[in-house]
Amino acid sequence: MKRYLKIFWLLSSYSIKTSFQHRLGVVSFLLGKIIRFTVYFFFIYFLVSRTKLLAGYNLNQTIIFFLVYNIIDSLTQMFFREVYRFRPLVVSGELDHILLKPYHPFLRILVGGIDPLDIIMLVPYLIILVFFILQAGMAILPVNFFIFLILMSNALILATFFHILVLAIGIFTTEVDHTILIYRDFARMASLPTDIYSEPLRFFITFVIPVGLMMTIPAKALFGLLTINILIISAAITVFFGWFSLSLWNNALKKYQSWGG
Amino acid sequence: MIQVNNLTKIYKTYEKSGNILTDFFNRQYKQVKAVDNISFQLETNTLVGFIGPNGAGKTTTMKMLSGILYPSSGTINVLGYNPFEKKPDFLKQIAFIMGQKNQLLWELPATDSFRLNKEIYEIEDNVYKNTVNELVELLNCQSFLSQPVKTLSLGQRMRLELINSLLHLPKILFLDEPTIGLDIFAQTTIINFIKEYQNRYHSSVLLTSHYMQDVQKLANRIIIVNLGKIIFDGKLMDLIKQFSQEKTVVITLNKPISQDFSLPENIEIDYNYPLLKLKLKKDEINHILSLILKKCEFVDLTIEDESIEEIIKKFFKKTSSNR
Amino acid sequence: MKKYWEIARVNTLQYLVYRLNFILWRFRNIINLIFIFFLWTNIYSTSSKVFNYDKAQVISYVLVVTLASSIVLSSRTSDIATEILSGYFINYLLKPVSFFKYILTRELVDKLINIVFTVIEISLLVMIFKPLLFIQNNISVYPVFIFSLIIGCLIGFFISLSLSFIAFWSSEVWAPRFIFFMLVQMLAGSWFPLDVLPKTIYNFMLLTPFPYLIFFPTKIYIHGLSVDLIKPIIISIIWCLILFAVTRLVWLKGIKNYGAFGR
Numbered sequence: 122m123k124r125y126l127k128i129f130w131l132l133s134s135y136s137i138k139t140s141f142q143h144r145l146g147v148v149s150f151l152l153g154k155i156i157r158f159t160v161y162f163f164f165i166y167f168l169v170s171r172t173k174l175l176a177g178y179n180l181n182q183t184i185i186f187f188l189v190y191n192i193i194d195s196l197t198q199m200f201f202r203e204v205y206r207f208r209p210l211v212v213s214g215e216l217d218h219i220l221l222k223p224y225h226p227f228l229r230i231l232v233g234g235i236d237p238l239d240i241i242m243l244v245p246y247l248i249i250l251v252f253f254i255l256q257a258g259m260a261i262l263p264v265n266f267f268i269f270l271i272l273m274s275n276a277l278i279l280a281t282f283f284h285i286l287v288l289a290i291g292i293f294t295t296e297v298d299h300t301i302l303i304y305r306d307f308a309r310m311a312s313l314p315t316d317i318y319s320e321p322l323r324f325f326i327t328f329v330i331p332v333g334l335m336m337t338i339p340a341k342a343l344f345g346l347l348t349i350n351i352l353i354i355s356a357a358i359t360v361f362f363g364w365f366s367l368s369l370w371n372n373a374l375k376k377y378q379s380w381g382g
Numbered sequence: 383m384i385q386v387n388n389l390t391k392i393y394k395t396y397e398k399s400g401n402i403l404t405d406f407f408n409r410q411y412k413q414v415k416a417v418d419n420i421s422f423q424l425e426t427n428t429l430v431g432f433i434g435p436n437g438a439g440k441t442t443t444m445k446m447l448s449g450i451l452y453p454s455s456g457t458i459n460v461l462g463y464n465p466f467e468k469k470p471d472f473l474k475q476i477a478f479i480m481g482q483k484n485q486l487l488w489e490l491p492a493t494d495s496f497r498l499n500k501e502i503y504e505i506e507d508n509v510y511k512n513t514v515n516e517l518v519e520l521l522n523c524q525s526f527l528s529q530p531v532k533t534l535s536l537g538q539r540m541r542l543e544l545i546n547s548l549l550h551l552p553k554i555l556f557l558d559e560p561t562i563g564l565d566i567f568a569q570t571t572i573i574n575f576i577k578e579y580q581n582r583y584h585s586s587v588l589l590t591s592h593y594m595q596d597v598q599k600l601a602n603r604i605i606i607v608n609l610g611k612i613i614f615d616g617k618l619m620d621l622i623k624q625f626s627q628e629k630t631v632v633i634t635l636n637k638p639i640s641q642d643f644s645l646p647e648n649i650e651i652d653y654n655y656p657l658l659k660l661k662l663k664k665d666e667i668n669h670i671l672s673l674i675l676k677k678c679e680f681v682d683l684t685i686e687d688e689s690i691e692e693i694i695k696k697f698f699k700k701t702s703s704n705r
Numbered sequence: 706m707k708k709y710w711e712i713a714r715v716n717t718l719q720y721l722v723y724r725l726n727f728i729l730w731r732f733r734n735i736i737n738l739i740f741i742f743f744l745w746t747n748i749y750s751t752s753s754k755v756f757n758y759d760k761a762q763v764i765s766y767v768l769v770v771t772l773a774s775s776i777v778l779s780s781r782t783s784d785i786a787t788e789i790l791s792g793y794f795i796n797y798l799l800k801p802v803s804f805f806k807y808i809l810t811r812e813l814v815d816k817l818i819n820i821v822f823t824v825i826e827i828s829l830l831v832m833i834f835k836p837l838l839f840i841q842n843n844i845s846v847y848p849v850f851i852f853s854l855i856i857g858c859l860i861g862f863f864i865s866l867s868l869s870f871i872a873f874w875s876s877e878v879w880a881p882r883f884i885f886f887m888l889v890q891m892l893a894g895s896w897f898p899l900d901v902l903p904k905t906i907y908n909f910m911l912l913t914p915f916p917y918l919i920f921f922p923t924k925i926y927i928h929g930l931s932v933d934l935i936k937p938i939i940i941s942i943i944w945c946l947i948l949f950a951v952t953r954l955v956w957l958k959g960i961k962n963y964g965a966f967g968r
Contacts, residue, residue: 127501135498139489149880153887160891168897174751217450218485222502223473296723303729306736317747319834322739375452375466378393379445 128224132233136203140237151238158191158242162249165313176316181257182344183313188250189340190312193273195239195246197280203234204284207291208298216292217379230288231281254343265345272339272355279335279359282366289366292373295380311336331358383586384424384447384554389456391417391442391610416442418610419456424588426553429580431601431618432590433694439610440590444556447588448478461553474503477552481559484531484539485546491528492542496549503550510549517545520575537568544575555580557589561596573599594690606697613701625696626688629667633658633674634682643677645670708802709810716814734771735826741767741896742830756901762927763898765839768827769923770895775823777857777918778889781811782865783882789872789963812862839927846929849938853922856941860914861889863948870952873959894920898927914948917941 141147165187169180178186207230210216219229254261287300307330310318315326315333327333334355341347393414417439424430432440445451447458449465449472458465463472486495500510518524521541526534531542540560548555557576561569573596580587580600591597597604597618604621606614614621635656645651649670650661658678662670667685674680720727745767749760758766785808788794797804831838841847868885872878890896892915899920900907910916921937 124501124504128498131498131501135487135490135494139487142489143877145877146880149884153883156884156887156891161896164897167901168748168755171755172748172752176747176750214480214483215485217445217478217480218483220450220468221448221473221476221478223470224502294725297726297729299726299729299733303733303736306733306740310736310740313744317743318739319743322743377451379450 125224125228128228129232132229133235136234137237147238151241154238154242158246161312162187176314178314178316181253184253185250185257185343186314186337186340187312188246188253189273189343190308190336192243192246192250193276193280193336193339194308194312195242196277197284199236199239199243200232200277201280201284202236202239203230203232204287205301206234207288208295211291211295212380214379216377220374227285231284259344261343262345265342268347268352269339269342272342272352275355275359276335276339279331279362282359282362285366285370289369289373292377308332308336314340328354328358331362334358383426383461384422385457385459386423386443386447387421387457389417389420389443389446389458390415390454391439391446391451392454415610417446420607420610420612421456422605422612422615424586426586427580427584428603429587429589429601431597431604432588432607433594433597433604434590434607435698438607440607441558443607444478444558444588444590448476448556449473450478474550475553476556477547477550477554478556479544479547479558479560481540481562482536484543486531486539486542488532489530491530492523492546493527495531495542495546499546499549505550513549513551514545517548520578521545521571537564537571540564540568540572541575544572548579551583551585553585555585555587557587557591559591560589561591561593569593569596576600594694598690606694608698608701614697621697622687622690622693625693625700628661628663628688630686630688631660631662631667631671632682632684632686633660633678633680636679636681639678643673645673709806712802712807712810713814716811717818720818731822731826734823735829738767738771738826738830742834742836746836756898758898758901758927761837761839764836766898766923766927768831768838769926770919771827772820772823773854773857773919773922774895775819776816776854777861777922779816779819780861780865781815782808782862782869784811785866785869786872786878786882789869790876790878794963808866816858841926841929843929846925849930849934850922850926853917853925853938853941856945857918857922859945860941860948861918863945863952864914867948867952867955870955870959873955873962889915889918892916893918894923898924900924911937911940914941914944917944 162184165183166180169175169183173179175183210219210230216226216230219226222229283304284301287304290297290300307326310326311332315323315337318326323333327337338347338351338355393416394411395414396411416437420439420443432444434440442451446453447460447465449468452466461472461475463469465472486492487498496514499505505513518527521544523538523541523545526538527542531539534542544560555576560576561572564572576587576589577600579585587600589597589600602618603616604614604618605612635658638655639653639658645660649666652659660670742764745763746760748755749763753759755763785794788797797807841850864885865882868882869878871881892899892910892913894916899910899916902910917937917940921941925934
């Protein structure tokens with residue numbers, strides 16, 4: 122709806138305005154992200170160039186897996202940064218005010234605090250990804266690329282449901298102040314192809330806590346390694362996950378006790 | 383307009399036994415009935431004061447009426463809606479203002495928050511302009527509208543919070559301790575504003591406050607809540623008449639009381655020369671005053687009603703002794 | 706002395722009050738451990754020796770690094786920044802408790818809890834996945850290992866404390882701490898043994914305090930004693946003393962500057 126877009130636009134511009142008021146914070150966090158990516162990148166590059174293979178994938182492929190992870194991770198952090206600030210809202214009682222507004226609370230607590238830094242980080246990620254795809258010299262069939270895009274969108278949808286789950290947990294218990302970081306740790310497990318894990322861990326990481334579905338599977342599409350079955354299963358899991366997280370959220374609202382203040 | 387039937391809210395909390403192992407592995411939960419089977423009705427264009435001690439269930443009730451909390455049992459009907467469903471059309475007609483709580487965007491000027499609310503509540507441009515101007519004028523906020531909210535004093539912020547919450551001219555206002563923590567001038571400003579607002583826009587107001595002067599000034603109907611139950615629902619005047627049977631007489635003496643002057647034993651006396659304070663029942667006033675006129679020399683004499691706080695205290699004492 | 710036992714007891718209890726939080730915190734550690742464990746296991750599936758570590762050594766490296774991290778990096782000093790900013794810090798100055806003894810007690814409690822649970826988690830991993838491990842047989846390595854761990858703890862403690870003391874001047878404490886945390890994560894050896902880097906880079910890094918936090922003690926354990934340990938050990942002690950002096954200076958200046966804002 123047009124109104125939702127307008128509210129989203131206003132909230133986002135306020136979020137960006139506010140974050141740029143803390144200039145030292147902006148610079149430091151950006152620097153930190155760059156350092157983290159650079160060191161991690163060179164570590165993998167250095168390592169896999171020595172051993173030639175990682176779980177059957179060569180250096181180029183491994184790097185591509187890694188970059189797809191970073192792109193999806195960056196996009197989700199950009200959109201859902203507000204989820205990281207959720208707990209103080211619950212504890213202070215400000216959540217009440219949000220629930221009273223005549224629009225869906227997700228507009229505020231899920232996507233209401235866009236992080237401009239992650240937008241900045243996307244640019245080098247995309248450039249490096251394209252570079253390594255070209256370097257790999259592989260011919261990417263248009264149909265594979267198309268599937269890749271669909272699966273990337275699927276990954277973002279799954280990420281949305283993950284974050285809704287985190288919000289619901291945040292209402293059920295204010296005890297835990299790091300739920301979102303647990304999701305980040307799981308996601309990081311999929312920063313390299315999930316083939317490195319032994320079963321049943323790999324199954325768990327791909328289908329039960331479907332971070333493998335979010336990160337590894339889309340990259341595999343580029344290499345043409347997927348079957349129709351995987352696509353159908355991905356869709357099914359996303360739908361199920363969506364139903365699960367939204368039900369949990371609705372249940373959380375009923376159990377909400379509004380302690381704040 | 384507001385219809386509440388057999389409303390109950392039960393909270394689940396756990397008890398700490400102090401033993402670290404039982405607290406970790408075998409927690410004991412207990413249920414607290416914050417609101418216990420209450421029912422009442424509210425028509426349009428009324429101002430109701432919700433009074434009761436802390437933990438009586440006032441805030442919980444208001445939060446259920448506005449849709450924040452889910453009732454454990456009972457029904458609520460506000461403007462024809464079930465509040466918990468949080469339908470946008472319902473939410474556009476209510477406002478909930480909590481004392482000392484910020485809704486304004488902290489780092490930016492208040493005007494940015496107003497603009498945001500304009501979009502959220504879909505207020506038309508000209509209506510918005512008029513409302514903002516009227517409210518800003520009523521509350522005298524023109525001078526600090528463009529300063530970042532974080533730089534303002536509590537009194538200034540509270541006034542802007544009021545404007546922000548009323549931009550959409552809601553039909554129902556929930557006010558939870560709106561003047562708490564404010565100095566006497568800010569309190570008066572806000573209370574007068576609420577009265578003026580209610581006069582102009584004919585909304586219904588539910589107010590909780592610990593400051594009895596606020597309630598007295600604003601509400602003609604009060605609902606007294608204690609331990610989750612409603613123990614009084616009616617006109618404030620009736621309560622005063624029923625329970626205010628004493629008056630306080632304060633006499634400023636010119637000369638100390640002479641030895642031979644005595645008052646009946648059952649009268650409460652507070653004598654600290656030159657002030658003599660007496661608590662008299664209404665039918666005693668005539669007799670005692672004539673005694674004083676005869677035997678004392680004084681320069682000032684006042685007869686005061688019991689304060690509303692004392693009346694409420696008496697009321698509580700009576701109802702708890704009735705259990 | 707008795708009051709410090711009481712402080713220790715209370716601080717220990719605080720961890721267990723929020724039981725879900727505690728369990729999930731340990732769970733996160735397990736996840737991270739699994740990730741890096743599988744990464745290295747896979748690296749070695751095709752080659753039997755990479756750089757100068759064989760598979761058993763590398764896996765042991767990962768586990769010892771995890772243990773060393775739990776000892777060296779676990780810290781409550783970041784709480785101090787919050788306490789200074791909120792004004793709560795005044796309580797330390799008003800109570801008849803030495804501030805430094807208090808935070809040291811708190812620190813030791815935190816490290817102890819971390820060590821205990823990390824050992825449990827590592828044992829679980831070893832029992833489930835049964836990797837081949839390298840156990841250091843040379844007894845004389847252990848005292849040097851423990852000594853370097855203590856130096857590492859002190860270096861980390863002083864740096865973190867100085868970062869917290871920034872709060873005396875500015876409320877922007879989290880940005881520098883984030884950068885420091887990133888640098889430690891990457892450069893202290895938690896991900897990979899630092900001596901796989903090219904010689905020049907490696908020697909340069911030994912001049913910074915970071916390797917002495919985690920990598921250096923672990924290297925002593927894995928590779929044993931040798932002559933080229935002497936120079937780094939001396940550097941680490943020098944860093945320890947420098948950082949102690951810096952922290953002390955920052956503390957003295959900061960206390961004077963402290964205006965007890967907040968609240």
